[in-house]
Amino acid sequence: MTKNSGPAATRRGFLKAGLAAGGALAGAGAAQAGSGDPAITEIQPWNQENGDPVDAYPYGMPIEYEKNVKRRTVYWLTADPVSSINFTPLHELDGIITPNGLCFERHHSGAAHIDPASHRLMINGLVDKPLVFTMEDLKRFPRENHVYFLECAANSGMEWRGAQLNGCQFTHGMIHNVMYTGVPLRLLLEEAGVRTNGKWILAEGADAAGMTRSIPIEKALDDCLVAFKMNGEALRKEQGYPVRLVVPGWEGNMWVKWLRRIEVGDKPWHHREETSKYTDLMADGRARRFTWVMDAKSVITNPSPQAPLTHGKGPTIITGMAWSGRGTIKRVDVTLDGGKNWHQARISGPSLDKSMHRFYFEFDWDGRPLLLQSRAIDSTGYVQPTKDELRKFRGVNSIYHNNGIQTWYVNEKGEAENVEVS
Ligand code: MTE
Ligand code: CO
Numbered sequence: 001m002t003k004n005s006g007p008a009a010t011r012r013g014f015l016k017a018g019l020a021a022g023g024a025l026a027g028a029g030a031a032q033a034g035s036g037d038p039a040i041t042e043i044q045p046w047n048q049e050n051g052d053p054v055d056a057y058p059y060g061m062p063i064e065y066e067k068n069v070k071r072r073t074v075y076w077l078t079a080d081p082v083s084s085i086n087f088t089p090l091h092e093l094d095g096i097i098t099p100n101g102l103c104f105e106r107h108h109s110g111a112a113h114i115d116p117a118s119h120r121l122m123i124n125g126l127v128d129k130p131l132v133f134t135m136e137d138l139k140r141f142p143r144e145n146h147v148y149f150l151e152c153a154a155n156s157g158m159e160w161r162g163a164q165l166n167g168c169q170f171t172h173g174m175i176h177n178v179m180y181t182g183v184p185l186r187l188l189l190e191e192a193g194v195r196t197n198g199k200w201i202l203a204e205g206a207d208a209a210g211m212t213r214s215i216p217i218e219k220a221l222d223d224c225l226v227a228f229k230m231n232g233e234a235l236r237k238e239q240g241y242p243v244r245l246v247v248p249g250w251e252g253n254m255w256v257k258w259l260r261r262i263e264v265g266d267k268p269w270h271h272r273e274e275t276s277k278y279t280d281l282m283a284d285g286r287a288r289r290f291t292w293v294m295d296a297k298s299v300i301t302n303p304s305p306q307a308p309l310t311h312g313k314g315p316t317i318i319t320g321m322a323w324s325g326r327g328t329i330k331r332v333d334v335t336l337d338g339g340k341n342w343h344q345a346r347i348s349g350p351s352l353d354k355s356m357h358r359f360y361f362e363f364d365w366d367g368r369p370l371l372l373q374s375r376a377i378d379s380t381g382y383v384q385p386t387k388d389e390l391r392k393f394r395g396v397n398s399i400y401h402n403n404g405i406q407t408w409y410v411n412e413k414g415e416a417e418n419v420e421v422s
Pocket of ligand 1: 103106107176205210239251
C-alpha cells in the first residue's frame with residue numbers, strides 16, 4: 001500500500017502513511033481512506049498479544065477462516081462411499097498446484113492403509129529377471145520431479161446431456177495438479193530386462209479392489225513415473241501411499257495407486273470394467289476404444305456458482321485453469337457474451353508439459369449479465385470444442401471424456417449459474 005521508511009515503520013506511522021496513500025487506490029477497488037473504518041482506526045487483538053509459539057502445530061493446518069476450502073462429494077452420484085469420488089475445490093485455489101489435502105479422491109474400494117515397511121513392488125512376466133523392490137530399493141534409483149495433472153475420464157461426465165451440477169468443483173473437480181517425485185518406470189523395467197515380445201504392462205494396486213490396468217509398453221518406457229512424493233512430501237494415503245503410477249496426460253484410472261505389481265505381457269489384459277472404462281459409446285452405438293489421452297480443456301473457476309461476483313461493477317478478474325494431455329497450453333480465450341467476442345487471456349505461472357496452466361482476464365464490469373466461457377488451444381494447435389460440437393460426433397451415451405466449453409451465466413447481482421448456450 002505504501003513504501004514504509006523511517007517513522008512509517010511504527011504502527012502510527014503506518015496509519016498516517018496509509019491514510020495518505022489510500023485515495024490513490026480507490027480506482028482499483030479500494031475504499032477512500034479516512035472513512036472511520038474500525039479495521040484501520042482500532043487496535044486489533046492480534047496486534048496486542050503474542051501469537052502461537054512455533055511448536056503449537058508440528059504439522060500446520062489452514063486457519064479456521066479457510067474452512068470452506070475443502071473437498072466435497074455428491075452423495076447421490078454413487079451408491080457406496082468406499083467406491084466413490086470427491087471433488088477438488090477449484091474455485092478456492094489459485095496458481096497451478098493443488099495442495100495435497102485438497103486433491104480429489106477416487107477409489108473403487110476405499111483408500112488402502114499400507115505400512116511402507118511391508119510394501120513391495122514386483123516386476124514379472126516377459127522379463128529376463130523378475131524383481132521385487134522394497135520402498136528403500138526404489139529410493140536408490142535416480143529420481144525425477146515433474147508437475148502433471150491427473151484428470152478422471154469421468155470429469156464433467158454428468159454434463160453430457162445438459163448443464164447439471166452448480167459449481168466448477170462438481171463439474172470440473174475430478175482433477176488435480178501436483179509435483180511428483182519418482183523413479184522413471186523405464187529404469188525399473190530396464191533393470192528387469194523386457195523381452196522383445198513384451199508389448200504391454202499390467203499395473204496392479206494393493207487395495208481391496210486390486211485394481212489392474214493395461215498400458216502399452218511405449219508409454220511405460222516413455223514418461224511414466226513410479227512416484228512416492230507429491231508436492232515434496234510423501235504421497236497422501238488417499239493418493240496411493242506409499243507408491244503410485246504416474247501416467248502423464250492419460251486418463252486418471254490408469255494411474256494405479258498403492259502400486260504393487262507390474263507384469264509385462266504381449267497383449268492387453270481383460271479388465272472387469274473393460275467396456276465402461278476403455279470405451280466411449282458414440283451416438284451411432286459404435287464405441288471409441290483406447291481413448292486414453294486427455295484432450296485440451298479449460299474452465300473459469302472465478303466467478304462460478306460457488307464463487308459469485310460480490311463486489312459489484314468495476315474492476316473484475318476472471319480466472320481459471322487450462323490443460324492438455326498432448327503438451328502445453330498455447331493460448332486461452334475468454335468470452336463475456338457467450339462466444340460472440342473472444343479476448344485473449346493472460347497465462348501466468350509456469351507453462352509445463354501436461355500440467356495445468358493458470359489464466360486471468362481483467363475487465364471493467366458494467367453490471368450487466370454475462371455469459372462466461374473459456375476456450376483452450378494447446379501446443380498441437382487443437383482447439384477446445386463446444387459441447388454441441390462434441391455431441392455431434394460422440395452423442396450423449398458416454399459419460400467419459402467431456403472436454404466441451406463450459407458456460408456460466410452471471411446475473412446483475414453477480415450470482416453465477418451453470419447453463420448452456422447453443
Ligand atoms: N488405483 C487403485 N489401486 N484403486 C483405485 O480405485 N482409481 C483410479 C486411479 N487409480 C483407483 C486407482 C481412478 S478411476 C482415478 S480417476 C485415479 O486413481 C484417482 O486418483 P486420486 O484418488 O489420486 O485423485
Ligand atoms: Co477415474
